Amino acid sequence: MTPMNTQPKLPGTWDWLAIAFTILSLNLFTACLAGETTSAPDLALWYDQPAQKWMTEALPIGNGRLGAMFFGGIARERIQFNEDSLWTGDENPSGDYGKMGAYQAFGDVFINLPAHQDATNYRRELDLSDAVARVRYQSGGVTYRREYFASQPAQVLVFRLTADKPGSYTGAIELADAHKAQIVAAGNRLTTSGSLANGLKYEAQLLVIHDGGSIKANGTTLEFQECNSLTLVLAAGTDYVMDHEKNWRGEPPHQRLTEQLQSASRKSYAALRSAHVKDYQSFFNRVRLDLGSPPADRRALPTDQRLKAYASGANDPGLENLFFQFGRYLLIACSRPGFLPANLQGLWNDSNKPPWSSDYHSNINIQMNYWPAEPANLAECHDPFLNLIRSQLVPWRQATQRAKEFQLGSGAVRGWTVRTSHNIMGGMGWQWNNPANAWYCQHLWEHYAFSGDRDYLKNFAYPILKETCEFWEDHLKALPDGRLVVPMGWSPEHGPKEDGVTYDQEIVWDLFTNFLEAADVLGIDQEYRNRIAALREKLVGPKIGRWGQLQEWMTDRDDPKDTHRHVSHLFAVHPGRQISPRQTPELAAAAKKSLEARGDVSTGWSMAWKINFWARLQDGDHAYKLLRSQLKVVGMTGTDYNQGGGTYPNLFDAHPPFQIDGNFGATAGICEMLLQSHNKSEVRSQKSEVRSQPQAASYLIELLPALPSAWAAGSAKGLRARGGFEVDMSWKEGKLTAATIRSLRGAPCQVRYGSEVRSVRLAKGGTYRWKP
Numbered sequence: 209m210t211p212m213n214t215q216p217k218l219p220g221t222w223d224w225l226a227i228a229f230t231i232l233s234l235n236l237f238t239a240c241l242a243g244e245t246t247s248a249p250d251l252a253l254w255y256d257q258p259a260q261k262w263m264t265e266a267l268p269i270g271n272g273r274l275g276a277m278f279f280g281g282i283a284r285e286r287i288q289f290n291e292d293s294l295w296t297g298d299e300n301p302s303g304d305y306g307k308m309g310a311y312q313a314f315g316d317v318f319i320n321l322p323a324h325q326d327a328t329n330y331r332r333e334l335d336l337s338d339a340v341a342r343v344r345y346q347s348g349g350v351t352y353r354r355e356y357f358a359s360q361p362a363q364v365l366v367f368r369l370t371a372d373k374p375g376s377y378t379g380a381i382e383l384a385d386a387h388k389a390q391i392v393a394a395g396n397r398l399t400t401s402g403s404l405a406n407g408l409k410y411e412a413q414l415l416v417i418h419d420g421g422s423i424k425a426n427g428t429t430l431e432f433q434e435c436n437s438l439t440l441v442l443a444a445g446t447d448y449v450m451d452h453e454k455n456w457r458g459e460p461p462h463q464r465l466t467e468q469l470q471s472a473s474r475k476s477y478a479a480l481r482s483a484h485v486k487d488y489q490s491f492f493n494r495v496r497l498d499l500g501s502p503p504a505d506r507r508a509l510p511t512d513q514r515l516k517a518y519a520s521g522a523n524d525p526g527l528e529n530l531f532f533q534f535g536r537y538l539l540i541a542c543s544r545p546g547f548l549p550a551n552l553q554g555l556w557n558d559s560n561k562p563p564w565s566s567d568y569h570s571n572i573n574i575q576m577n578y579w580p581a582e583p584a585n586l587a588e589c590h591d592p593f594l595n596l597i598r599s600q601l602v603p604w605r606q607a608t609q610r611a612k613e614f615q616l617g618s619g620a621v622r623g624w625t626v627r628t629s630h631n632i633m634g635g636m637g638w639q640w641n642n643p644a645n646a647w648y649c650q651h652l653w654e655h656y657a658f659s660g661d662r663d664y665l666k667n668f669a670y671p672i673l674k675e676t677c678e679f680w681e682d683h684l685k686a687l688p689d690g691r692l693v694v695p696m697g698w699s700p701e702h703g704p705k706e707d708g709v710t711y712d713q714e715i716v717w718d719l720f721t722n723f724l725e726a727a728d729v730l731g732i733d734q735e736y737r738n739r740i741a742a743l744r745e746k747l748v749g750p751k752i753g754r755w756g757q758l759q760e761w762m763t764d765r766d767d768p769k770d771t772h773r774h775v776s777h778l779f780a781v782h783p784g785r786q787i788s789p790r791q792t793p794e795l796a797a798a799a800k801k802s803l804e805a806r807g808d809v810s811t812g813w814s815m816a817w818k819i820n821f822w823a824r825l826q827d828g829d830h831a832y833k834l835l836r837s838q839l840k841v842v843g844m845t846g847t848d849y850n851q852g853g854g855t856y857p858n859l860f861d862a863h864p865p866f867q868i869d870g871n872f873g874a875t876a877g878i879c880e881m882l883l884q885s886h887n888k889s890e891v892r893s894q895k896s897e898v899r900s901q902p903q904a905a906s907y908l909i910e911l912l913p914a915l916p917s918a919w920a921a922g923s924a925k926g927l928r929a930r931g932g933f934e935v936d937m938s939w940k941e942g943k944l945t946a947a948t949i950r951s952l953r954g955a956p957c958q959v960r961y962g963s964e965v966r967s968v969r970l971a972k973g974g975t976y977r978w979k980p
Contacts, residue, residue: 250502250526251533253511253859254333258282262558263845263866264856265512267334269341269365271358272544272592274444275555276365278356280332280343285319287356288558289365291410292548293448296560297631298406298456299603301610305637308629310565311551313386313558314444315400315412319369321379323348336530336537339488340481350376359484360544362472365442366480375421375434382429383414386560393425397469401462406633411461412444415469439477443468448632450548450599456633491540494585495926497532497878499919500525512857515841525919528878531839534859535580535875538868539589543577548632549592550577554868563847563865567629567637568596570644571700572774576813576869578651579783579820579876582658583883585928590655596632597648598672603634608679613640613696616682623679628700642683642697643712645676646719650783653722656729657907660932660953666730673723674733677740680716684743692746699760700774708748708762710777718784720744750780750787750795757805758787758798768805773814773849775806775821782820785886789826800825808837812853812861816873823880823914831881832916838874881914882937885929889958889967906956907931908965911947911978912939931955947978 259265259279266277266288276289290313297309327345334341341356355368369377381398383391389402396418401411416423421435432438443465449458472480502524506514511530518524542555552573553566568574574593581590604624608614614621625645627636652669655661685695685707694712698705720740727737753759757766760777780786781799789796803821810818815838822831842854844864853870854862861870889906907930923938932953938945944961951957954972958965961978968976 250507250530251336252333253336253530253534254331255280255510255512255857256330256332258330258332259858261845262288263860264843265858267332267341267858268538268541268554268556268860269334269339269356269358270538270541270555271360271363271365272540272542272555273363273547274358274365274442275542276356276358276442277556277558278341278343278367280354282324282327282330282345282347283321285317285321285343285354287317287319287365287367288313288315289317289412289442289444290314290555290557291412291444291446292542292551292555293408293446293632294404294410295408295448295632296404296406297635298633300631300635300637301607303607303611303627303636303638305565305629308565308567308635308637309406309631309633310560310562311553311557311567312404312560313562314410315386316382316384317367317414317440317442318382318384319367319379319438319440320382321377323378324352336492336533337489338485339492339537339541340485349373352376355481357481357484358541359472359480360487361483362475362480363443363468364472366472366477366484367440367442368477369438369440371436374436377418377421377435377438378433380426380429380431381414381416381440383412385412391428393428393430395425396423396430398428398430407457409447409460410445411465412442413465413469415441415443415473417441417473441469441472443472450595450632452599452602452634488540491586491589492533492536495533495536495924497529497922497924499529499922502526511859512841515839515855515857518836519840523918525922527839528835531835531855531859531871532875532878535871536584536586538871539577539580539584539586539875542868543581543589543592545588545591547592549574549596550868550872552867552869563863563867565629565631565637567631569629570626570641570647571628572776572817573813573867573869575647575651575783576817576873576876578872580872580879582654582930583879583928584875585926585934587655587659587928590651594652594655594668597652598668600630600634601672604636607634607636611640613642614683619682621679622682623675625679639698641700642694643715645679646715649673649676649719650715650722653726654930656726657930658928658932660955662729665726670726670730670732673719673726674736676719677723677736680719681740681743684716684747686746687748690746691748692743693748693762699776702772702774703761706761706763710750710758710760710762711779713748714750714777714780714784714786717744717747717749717786718779720747721785750777750798752794752798755801756798757802758795760802766802766805770805771807771810771850773810775803775814775817778802778821782817782824782880788824788887791887796825800827808834809851810853811849811851811863811867812838812855812870813863813867813873815853816861816870816877819874819877820880823877824884824886826914828881828914828916829918831877831914832918835874835877838870879927881916882912882924883927883929883935884910884913885931885933889956906958907933908958908960909933909935909949911935911937911959911961912944913960915939915942917942929957931957933957944978944980949976949978950974951976 330345343354383398385400398414417439423432445461628638630636656665684692693708697709697712753764840854936948951970956969
């Protein structure tokens, strides 16, 4: 630090003000240590004790590739860490789930501080506003502080320990390898490296930088004495590359990690932290949400106690906003361009045999992970999923061509599809989920629909959409009356395998619809476009059953007492767009009947999906009821497939066990309650049009389509709508007071609020202001 002027002088007026400000700051600091938050109260998770359990209490940080869970222990801190490519398994041609492999834990960092006993004024927090986690406490008359963050610019994890008394840190640091590889201590560095059974090479290096005192290696630990502060910098990686032609392997990680540590160590802690915050906030600050202010006594509660109060019926819009923004935080932390997509647990995993292998499930889970990416203004975070799809196409094609289920009477099998589970190296497991290829293609289309990037559509998405249409062109089955069905499908994860399952039919309809619009936008493949339009016209569509429900199968066998967690036959409501209250009111009423019969309480992710269903059906109060149900605090970490879902004290979604899709689904659901844009501006029939000239309709942006009565006043800034629009809104007494719509690419749209519809055409960068 640059020293202040040390010449003695009598204090003047401004000096007295400075002294008063200093005293006020000290008072605020003391209050902070007593448990009052210094960060924005509704953007911080905070607790008055260390975490004991990884799944339910530890807090996550991540940079898209590296992640960690910190416990905030006093005498012994544990920081468990992960790297997104540490996987067992391989391409697994047999499709044997047991051979597909699993996402692995990497290791742990332990900081031993034996003199730190009987701590007081303890606080552990994760601040979503800057993605910096903190621990503060007092022990032996010393105030100790820690900070933790995962730097995307530096590609390292950083942990900082400071105290208000020099020489206060004496203890030891350990590095543990989850696969029991040897730990090497040398100088101020700990290293571990090894290979998994599939040959994947991995390594982690931990560098400890100390101010004052001393540090030395002793066996496999680093011991430090009387240090003023410690900065730990952790780099970890593998030799995985997302490239089938290279057999998924690149250079060993050692040199890359060494260079990352060298680069990070040449920067000051302040510079590392500043670069991290700037990078993170460039994503996080795009969206701001205000759902109302909770009472001051609620804001003052630690997050776990706040959840308990909420479960008892207390209103807390600040907690609901925190849950929304926590979903955005998690997506930024576990899904960044250039790396792998979020798996069943995002990025965080402390087991080498995690639930469901912490893999990629294709029948709802990975898709739900990415529902908030576009509407919550995190489009770049969508890239890892889209890139994984493209990277896996060669082995997925090969597996599809080998599978007896897809053999044709003559000719080669065109296209690809996937099984219910898959890894990062072309390997798949469990049974085939035939329409998953079409559902994955929905994400390829949505990335275009929100961005309007024609180059991306033409060169990246369109070829995959077309290839997937070719697969279904070959595999649809004609009924005696000429209608087309998906053969031998299955409605996840129950019921018989048979033709024409509603889930399958709706997803293939969605694929064909997206392909038709893509061809229209690009003005290409007119003949093939018309062929697909004719096929879409023949698809068996959704049907209404004997008790007014939307049928799950062609046969009207739905049981009104069935409360299964999957509600797959409502895909056409969300995330599809085949059914909506205005365009298909009878089918929407049938979908509502099915939802009512299924019930609200279920697994965490199922309740999140139901938030989206009710929002699309424009019943904001019921969507809000589901949100409250999902925010029920639970502690169970075993498996419950029925009604044990909710939220853990650390705000992780509880299936149970922890499964991150529920977090993302809830964030997406809140977006749907406030803003929808899936319908087109013109009311169009379900009948496919065979056209001689391509046409592309503009989108209908619906403002506050499912606003619950609980959010009577509030505002939202930065939500995204299809067509390349960004929307700000404010409302009071349940009614819209103002809205601003910005066009990021220049396009027409229609804007609806209630029964009023306005047509708008904006140039690129143009703004339209809605005033009642």
